[in-house]
Amino acid sequence: MVIRKLLSCVGKYKAAAILAPITIILEVILETQIPLYISDIVDTGINGGAGIAYVLEVGGKMILMAVLSMTCGILSAKFAAVAGTGFAYNVRNEIFNKIQDFSFANIDHFSTPSLITRLTTDVNMVQMAFTSCIRMLVRAPVMLVMATWMAVRINAQLSLVFLVAIPLLGVSLALISKNAMPRFSAMFKKYDALNASIQETLIAIRVVKAFVRGEHEIEKFEVSATDVQNAQKRAEKLIILNGPIMQFAMYGCMIAVSWFGGIHILEGTMTTGLLMSFISYITQILSSLMMVSFMFVMIVMARTSIQRIGEVLYEVPDINDDHASAALQVEDGSIEFDHVNFSYAKKEDNLTLENISFRINPGETIGIIGGTGSAKSTLVQLIPRLYDVYAGAVKVGGHDVREYKIENLREAVAMVLQVNNLFAGTIRENICWGKADATDEEVEAACRAAQAHDFIMSFPDGYETELEQGGVNVSGGQKQRLCIARALIKKPKIIILDDSTSAVDVATDAKIRQQLRQNLKDTTTIIIAQRVTSIADADKIIVMNDGRIDAIGTHEELMKTNRIYREVYESQQKGVA
Ligand SMILES: Nc1ncnc2c1ncn2[C@@H]1O[C@H](COP(=O)(O)OP(=O)(O)OP(=O)(O)O)[C@@H](O)[C@H]1O
Ligand SMILES: [Mg+2]
Numbered sequence: 001m002v003i004r005k006l007l008s009c010v011g012k013y014k015a016a017a018i019l020a021p022i023t024i025i026l027e028v029i030l031e032t033q034i035p036l037y038i039s040d041i042v043d044t045g046i047n048g049g050a051g052i053a054y055v056l057e058v059g060g061k062m063i064l065m066a067v068l069s070m071t072c073g074i075l076s077a078k079f080a081a082v083a084g085t086g087f088a089y090n091v092r093n094e095i096f097n098k099i100q101d102f103s104f105a106n107i108d109h110f111s112t113p114s115l116i117t118r119l120t121t122d123v124n125m126v127q128m129a130f131t132s133c134i135r136m137l138v139r140a141p142v143m144l145v146m147a148t149w150m151a152v153r154i155n156a157q158l159s160l161v162f163l164v165a166i167p168l169l170g171v172s173l174a175l176i177s178k179n180a181m182p183r184f185s186a187m188f189k190k191y192d193a194l195n196a197s198i199q200e201t202l203i204a205i206r207v208v209k210a211f212v213r214g215e216h217e218i219e220k221f222e223v224s225a226t227d228v229q230n231a232q233k234r235a236e237k238l239i240i241l242n243g244p245i246m247q248f249a250m251y252g253c254m255i256a257v258s259w260f261g262g263i264h265i266l267e268g269t270m271t272t273g274l275l276m277s278f279i280s281y282i283t284q285i286l287s288s289l290m291m292v293s294f295m296f297v298m299i300v301m302a303r304t305s306i307q308r309i310g311e312v313l314y315e316v317p318d319i320n321d322d323h324a325s326a327a328l329q330v331e332d333g334s335i336e337f338d339h340v341n342f343s344y345a346k347k348e349d350n351l352t353l354e355n356i357s358f359r360i361n362p363g364e365t366i367g368i369i370g371g372t373g374s375a376k377s378t379l380v381q382l383i384p385r386l387y388d389v390y391a392g393a394v395k396v397g398g399h400d401v402r403e404y405k406i407e408n409l410r411e412a413v414a415m416v417l418q419v420n421n422l423f424a425g426t427i428r429e430n431i432c433w434g435k436a437d438a439t440d441e442e443v444e445a446a447c448r449a450a451q452a453h454d455f456i457m458s459f460p461d462g463y464e465t466e467l468e469q470g471g472v473n474v475s476g477g478q479k480q481r482l483c484i485a486r487a488l489i490k491k492p493k494i495i496i497l498d499d500s501t502s503a504v505d506v507a508t509d510a511k512i513r514q515q516l517r518q519n520l521k522d523t524t525t526i527i528i529a530q531r532v533t534s535i536a537d538a539d540k541i542i543v544m545n546d547g548r549i550d551a552i553g554t555h556e557e558l559m560k561t562n563r564i565y566r567e568v569y570e571s572q573q574k575g576v577a
Contacts, residue, residue, distance in 0.1 A: 001310075001314075002306055002307070002309070002310030002313070002314070003306065005310070005313055006091060006126065006306065006309070006310075009087055009090035009091045009094055010083065010086070010087050010090070011086070011090050012086070013082060013083045013086030013087060013090075014083075016079040016080075016082040016083040016086070017079075017080075017083035017087070017134055019075075019076075019079040020076050020079035020080040020083055020134045020135055020138075021076075021134055021135065021138035023072045023073075023075045023076035023079060024072070024073070024076040024135050024138050024139045024142075025138060025139075025142050026069075026072040027069045027070075027072035027073045027076060027139070028139055028142045028143045028146055029142075029146065030065050030066075030068050030069035030072065031065075031066075031069045031143075031284070032143070032146040032147055032150055032281075032284065033065055034062055034065055034066060034069075034280070035150070035276075035277035035278075035280035035281055035284075036150070036277060037058050037059075037061060037062040037065070038062075038273065038276050038277050038280060039154075039271070039273035039274045039276060039277040040058050040273065041055050041058050041059060041062075041273070042271075042272055042273030042276055043271045043272070043273035043274065044058075044273075045058060047271070047272065047273065076135055077135070080131045080132075080134050080135045081131065083130075083131070083134060084127050084128075084130055084131030084134075085127070087127060087130050088123050088124070088126070088127035088130075091123050091126065091127075091309065092119060092123050094313065095118065095119055095123070095309060095312050095313065096119065098312060098313055098315070099115060099312065101317040101320075102315070102317055103317055103318050103319035103386070103387065103388075104381070104386050104387055105318050105319070105344075105387055105388075106315055106317055106318060108344070109315070110311075110312065110315070111192070111196065112199065113192055113193075113195040113196035113198075113199045113200075114192040114195070114196075115312065116195055116199065117188070117191050117192050117195050117308075118308050118309055118311075118312055121188075121191060121305075122188070122305035122308050122309050123305075123309070125301055125302050125304075125305035126302050126305050126306055126309065128298065128302070129298045129299060129301070129302030129305075130302075132294075132295060132298055133295070133298075133299075136291050136294070136295050137295055139288070139291065140288040140289070140291040140292045140295065141288070141292075143284055143285070143287075143288035143291075144285055144288045144289065144292075147281045147284040147285045147288070148162065148281075148285055150277075150281050151278055151281040151282070151285065154274050154277060154278050154281070155261075155264070155270060155274070155278060157260075158257060158260055158261060158264070158270075158278060161253055161256045161257055161260070162253070162285065165249050165252065165253050166289070168249065169245065169246070169249050169289060169293070172241075172245050173242070173245075173292075173293050173296050176238050176239065176241055176242060176296075177296050177297070177299075177300045179238055180235055180238045180239055180297075180300050181300055181303065181304065183231070183234050183235035183238065184235050184300060184301055184303075184304045185304045185307075186231050186234070186235075187228070187231040187232055187234075187235050187304075188304055188305070188308060189231075190224070190227045190228045190230075190231040191228055193224050193227065193228075194221075194224040194225060194227070194228050196224075197220055197221055197224040198221070198224075201217045201220075201221065203470075206472075239297050239300075242293050242294075242296075242297060245293075246286070246289065246290045246293055249286065249289070250286040250290075253282055253286060254279070254282060257275075257278065257279060257282055258279070261275040261278060261279075262275075318388065319385055319386075319387075319388055319406065320406075321405050321406055323402050323403060324402065324403060324404055324405045324406070325403060325404075325405075326405055328399060328403055328404050328405070328408065329404075329408055329412075330396055330397040330399075330404065330408065330409060330411075330412035330413070330493050330494075331397040331398065332362040332397050332398075332493060332522075333360075333362040333363060333396075333397070333412075333493035333494045333522065333523055333524030334359070334360060334361055334362045334395075334396070334397055334398060334524070335359070335360040335383060335394075335395070335396055335494065335524060335526075336358070336359045336360070336393075336394070336395040336398075337356045337357055337358050337359075337379075337382075337392070337393075337394055337395075338357055338392050338393045338394075338395065339355055339356070339357050339391070339392040339393075340353060340355075340356040340357070340382065340389050340391070340392035340393070340394060341353060341354055341355065341356075341389065341390045341391040341392055342356075342375075342378060342382060342387065342389055342390050343390045344378075344387075346390065348390075351390065351547065352375050352378050352547050353375050353378055353379060353382075353547050353548075354547050354548050355548065356379065356392070356548070356549055357392075357549075358542065358549065358552055360524055360526075360540070361524075362493070362522060362524055363521060363522045363523065363524060364524055364525075364539040364540065365516075365517070365524075365525040365526075365527065365537075365538045365539050366524070366525065366526045366527070366538055366539065366540050366541070366542065367526075367527050367528075367529060367534070367535025367536075367538035367540070367541040367542070368380070368526065368527070368528045368529075368535070368541070368542045368544060369528075369529060369530075369532065369535060369541060369542075369543055369544070369565070369568065370543060370544030370545055370550070370564075371544075371545065371546075373546075374544040374545055374546055374547065375544060375546075375547040376498070376528045376544050377418050377498050377499075377528070378547075379544065380415070380496045380498055380526055380528065381415075382394045382401075383396060383401070383413055383415070383494065383496060383526075384401075384409060384410050384413040384415050384496070385401045385402070385406060385409055385410075386415075388402070396409065396412070396413065396494065397412070397493070411490070411492075412492055412493040412494060413492060413493070413494045413495075413496070414434065414487035414488070414490045414492035414494070414495045414496070415487065415495075415496040415498070416480075416483045416484055416486075416487045416495075416496065416497050416498060416500040417483075417498055418498040418499045418500075418528075420479065420480070420483045420500075421470060421471065422467050422470065422471030422474075422479060422482060422483070423467070423469065423471075424466075424467065424468060424469040425466070425467060426461075426463065426464050426465060426466055426467065427456055427459075427462075427463050427464070427465050427467060427482065428443055428463040428464065430467055430471075430482060430486060431443050431446060431447065431463075431482065431485050431486050431489055432489070433486055434446075434485075434486045434487060434488070434489040434490040435489045435490055435491075438489050440463075442489055443463065443485075443489065444463075445519075446485040446486075446488040446489035447463075447481075447482075447485045448515070449484075449485070449488050449512070449515040449516065449519050450481045450482070450484040450485035450488055450512060450515075451481055451504075451508050451511050451512050451515070452478070452481040452482055452484070452485050455478055455481075475503075476503035477503040477504045477505070477508075479503075480500050480501060480502070480503050480504055481504065481508075481512070483500065484497065484500055484501075484512065488516075488519075488520075491520075491523075492523060493522075493523060493524065494523065494524045494525075494526070495516070495520065495523055495524070495525050495526070496526045496528075497525070497526065497527045497528065498528045499528050499529060499530065500527075501529070501534060502529075502530060506531070506533060509531075509533075509534055510533075513527070513534070513537070531572065532555075532565075532568055532569045532572050533572075535555075536555045537555070538554075538555075539554070540552055540553065540554065541553060541554065541555060541558055541565070543558065543562055543564055543565050545564060550562065550564055551564075551565065
């Protein structure tokens with residue numbers, strides 16, 4: 001099924017994929033004629049005394065044959081290359097598109113580096129296998145059949161040599177590939193680990209440098225690189241056995257044929273020219289067997305990759321629109337959690353959120369506070385359905401979030417993630433992620449509300465300032481404000497700020513909240529913060545403790561009744577004093 005799915009990726013390169021084997025068959029047919037000319041030249045031209053003119057004439061035909069066959073070979077290589085690269089292009093697109101449908105949980109399942117290996121190394125493997133399949137896999141059997149047929153026609157008795165050699169070869173090739181398969185799977189796992197190590201270090205290269213962890217990272221890299229090397233050695237060790245076995249069979253056959261052929265010539269039952277042709281056919285037969293064995297290796301290696309690509313293509317996005325109604329739109333920004341349990345591991349005994357119930361009215365501002373790891377981020381990620389609940393229900397605008405099409409839900413719920421990212425491109429382009437057709441005025445309004453306009457204008461290029469990948473050329477606080485602007489421009493019904501002003505100074509933080517209150521009166525605002533001052537004026541504050549709600553109330557109420565809240569507040573006040 002994976003194979004069929006992959007083959008459908010050939011798409012518009014089908015013509016090339018069909019022409020490649022056709023031209024190669026022509027090549028083989030022409031090539032297998034050549035030994036006949038050899039025997040003709042030797043037997044009639046030289047030994048038969050037909051003269052130099054005859055030799056030249058037959059030789060000329062032979063050269064013509066060779067040129068034609070070569071032309072077909074070249075054409076076939078070209079078609080195969082076109083089909084192969086096109087195929088790989090389509091497969092890559094297919095995987096990439098599929099990954100776009102993945103939920104956070106799906107991505108957690110594969111891990112980002114593994115997805116990258118699958119998109120690159122694995123696709124390369126499959127491409128190589130595909131390209132050689134449409135040529136070699138056709139060439140080898142056709143060559144085998146044609147050459148065997150010719151050889152049998154020359155001398156059936158002598159051809160018995162193959163009857164011994166071929167089964168022996170077949171068995172040893174099968175044994176090799178059977179044992180090599182798991183070793184290749186292991187090798188690709190090590191590749192994943194290597195990629196993970198590279199990716200992590202390179203993404204966080206600044207941290208690595210700041211902590212002078214270069215040496216340590218080099219050691220870590222060397223361990224992964226050595227693992228790959230060893231796994232590769234283990235796998236290839238088996239595969240290279242192929243070579244000697246083939247050579248052994250090839251030379252064994254040569255010796256046997258020369259021996260028995262010599263006897264035939266002495267007995268006068270075979271001419272020298274025919275023996276020469278026969279030996280040419282053996283070379284063709286054995287070289288096609290060699291090709292088969294090479295293909296074998298290729299297919300063994302590609303099988304692992306095909307499997308790994310299949311895993312991605314057949315992964316069921318666990319957040320989908322299956323129960324959604326296309327027409328349903330988010331009416332208002334009310335939120336309700338109804339006895340929600342959540343587990344990253346999807347296990348009853350490993351709950352990250354337990355028995356969460358609360359209601360938020362449209363337009364309210366909610367603060368969430370709690371120790372690190374108390375599951376604040378986990379809680380809010382359920383609202384735009386970045387993850388699905390384990391039990392219970394999350395309702396937005398009076399409907400279970402699973403009833404909305406994901407697109408419609410996320411249109412209405414803007415979330416500034418705790419770990420955020422900007423993309424390579426101008427500031428304007430980044431802001432417009434939230435709304436592709438935003439006007440200049442809208443962009444500016446969003447940036448003003450997020451307190452980003454002033455610093456953007458202080459850049460020489462203003463809104464056209466090029467951001468680098470990951471937004472490394474703006475400060476932490478600037479990046480957070482751009483991310484808030486990117487969410488605000490959607491004019492969402494619900495906006496969630498997950499610790500989004502942690503790197504912004506207190507005064508600017510207050511201005512952002514004031515702007516939100518003024519501009520987004522009907523928008524439900526959820527603010528996760530470490531600073532009590534960031535949420536003290538919220539309509540309701542949820543205090544989280546170890547995956548449960550410890551209390552809900554206003555600042556004043558919580559100060560009176562909730563120990564955790566009071567302690568956090570007092571510790572922060574002390575800091576101020
Ligand atoms: N993708 C994930 N897979 C598995 N476990 C996770 C994942 N994300 C978070 N966790 C775990 O869930 C728990 C809650 O994490 P969460 O990020 O919700 O805490 P938080 O309250 O937002 O903390 P912080 O204040 O540090 O941001 C933690 O124990 C964390 O290890
Ligand atoms: Mg968090």
